[in-house]
Amino acid sequence: MRFLACLLFLLGSSLSSVARPNFVMVFIDDMGWGDFSCFGNKDAKTPNIDRIAAEGIRFEQFHVNSPICSPSRCALTTGQYPQRWRIHSYLNNRADNERRGCAQWLDPKAPTLARMLQQNGYATGHFGKWHLGGQRDVDDAPPITAYGFDESLTNFEGMGPKLLPLTMKPGDSEPGKIWADAERLGKPVTWMQRSKITSGFIDAAIPFIDKAVAGKKPFFVNLWPDDVHGPWWPPTDKWAQGKRGLYLSVLEEMDRQFGHLFDYLRSNPELRDNTLLLICSDNGPEPGAGSAGPFRGSKTTLYEGGTRSPLIVWGPGLIDKAKAGSVNTKSIFAAFDLAPSLLSIAKIEAKDIAFDGEDIAPALLGQKEVSRRAPIFWRRPPDRKTASPALPERLPDLAMRDGRWKLLCEYDGTKPQLYDLDKDRGESTNLAAQQSELVTRMTQALLAWHQSMPPDNGPALGAAQPKKKKK
Template sequence: MKIRLGFPALSIVLLLLFSSLVALIPTSKQKQANRAPNIILILIDDMGSADVGCYRSSKSANQLPPTPNIDRLATEGIQFTNYYSGAPICSPSRVALTTGNVPGKWRITSFLAERKHNRTCEQADFLDASAPSVARELKTAGYATAHFGKWHMGGGRDVDNAPGIRQYGFDEYASTWESPDPDPLLTSTDWIWAKSDSIKRWNRTAYFVDKTLDFLKRNAAKPCYVNLWPDDVHTPWVPDETTLNDFPKGTEKPREFKAVLAELDVQIGRLMAGLKALGIDDNTLIVFTSDNGALPTFEGIRSGKFRGSKLSLYEGGIRMPFIVRYPARTPKGNIDNQSVLSAIDLLPTFVSLAGKKTSNSRADGENMAAVLLGKPIVRKKPLFWEYGRNNESFRYPAGRDKSPNLAMRQGDWKLLVNDNGSGTELFNLATDPSEQTDVSSQQPKVVETMRPKLLAWRTGLVKE
């Protein structure tokens, strides 16, 4: 018996067959979910912990503008309370992020400037291009890589022989004046900004966000790694044309700071909306943090509950906001108060999340991929910092914010001491995160255990 289908019935069968075939074709979201994540590292410049709304205490809650878009990253991801930058100042902190090493290993100990300044600081003029690089490691894993924003690991002023940004593994870049490859739209003169710049100072972060979204769109066939490193909220602040006319060199006043912070938050919102529009939001890992603490702190308001500021090894100089959002794999709205993370962890962590093993045999950090996916752990290795190799070239904050020039955290204990062995201070960060009470005299055994390790670590850096 033969069954004949009329046109309507045949159409239905064909439609069902077509629908079943379409169902087997992966959507863009499915394709994204089946590969390594896009990774965007958002590094803000001189952002204190209390600059971010979700990190504020009652002391600073009503004294700084809201940051709803940055806060939304935390409500949609994980907020960490024990993350540390690699240094309390720009250049070495960026070297730590890039290499997975403590920056002293690459002879970067302060902000990079003209050659004379670098010699006085006993440091190199730029990061050695042979140093490990997150971007280079991820390129071997099939990633497209880009750097948009401040560089400050060599180049600018009279340092004209710094390696180009591509030599560190980046396919594309757009950077500011303190780099070997400044973008001419941002740097019409030999300075950080000028009235003649095509992209005005207050539009710079929007420009970097646009660059990021365009790069992701053009490289949709690959996983992407992007450094999005705006130079907000570093002084001097220039939020608009009026400010530029009234203060050609910028200001350090609260009104201008609040305007810059508010605009930064708007641009983070634009970035997140752009990721959703591209259909890659779920499989994009966002890491939001700062290179070092705030300065000025407005009498401690921007440092929140922490003592210290930029240039200080107290918590206010190195303990930074750190938010991770990765909808495909991270829980929402978690706060991790247990895991202790560092900038030097990010290279091995990102490489692990890309499904590879790092080739950096000298890595100082730990693979914290599980932590970024919502599984707190106890840190295995202690953390070490230095800032200040001589009193001539290193300017510290005045008063109580001036710290000894070495620091170490092991468990809940934090030890500070000068490299000559003087000025020992010990704090229990579990009970005293504000570092108000030095307990070194009450805990001599802890000091006797930690101080030789810290001093030996510093001696080893100087010999390298």
């Protein structure tokens, strides 16, 4: 009897493990809120992603936690504000990281969603861009597997096995190589056409998933493509003119390549019924390339165009079937809310971890249009007082979203801008003068958050940037 009871216990544990949902996180690089055709793009078609949206839920009020790459990825990975780990801007070479007050890499002691899932029986894989340490001359960063991943395959901005880009444009007889010195950051290295690298990461992720399924393990996969970040290298037969044209060609080619992954998940009942697929962008678009839709601003700015991201969640066997093809216009949340939410869906308790993110799983599953309770706070990248060194407009240093209200201001709380996003999502009418009490309350909360975070070198770098000349 004791043997039978033990056998039944082990069998039950195994079945429980297999029944846990799988997660695939697609994090697209530098894509605007309005770039999927299902989010309003009239200049390009993204039919594979549109089909996923038609079978899932689109979220219109989802944000990322930074308008620039590395801190946005840090928040998604840890469920915490990236400033807690001194990931304040994109990670660059060692000297530039020090100049801006940034860490050289994400501290391996940081909580990560992958590690928590791995410790609870998940197979975990990262395929694509990392950009949380191990780039340029920073060659002593931890490998990606130190953060809770069983396997990894990355590009030139991470430690470990990698895909590196060959480039071809019409008329070239031989491919060029970029980032060739990244070979020293991990082996083995595979060189492939830049226009096909998204499929290279997908072709690595699918066997990883197959192995997890064969081993009766649930899986968590990051699929973070280089696309649609510039410079843009579409296939030579789909070459286009100008920044916008090249960008759109890369966008459509990325969608085509993702079709293979989506068909693979959809065609296997075991995967289709127990996998949650999430697709979004890491920050707003590069000006002149992607589109932020109706929103003001772009990559590096704290306006909505820099931080609002198009989110699609698909899981035919997990989300409310009545919500398939629906649009959630009410739930307000951010990328750092995904870690505690996915753990909740997997029924895993995160012990001794103080997430900044909140559990909004009912929204992801289409059960209820919940929002996070606490406000969302942002601090600009320390080196970006202007959107780029060539642009004159000096941008706000801090921002806060609290329900319908969005506040932006300087580090000391001056020059407040207040917008009612329910009525003015383009942030065109500053209501600060008419809402002085609200501005005071929100400013106090925003400055308290800012002062509670490890500092960066933003004040000094902003003061050093030339100010716009008065006419």
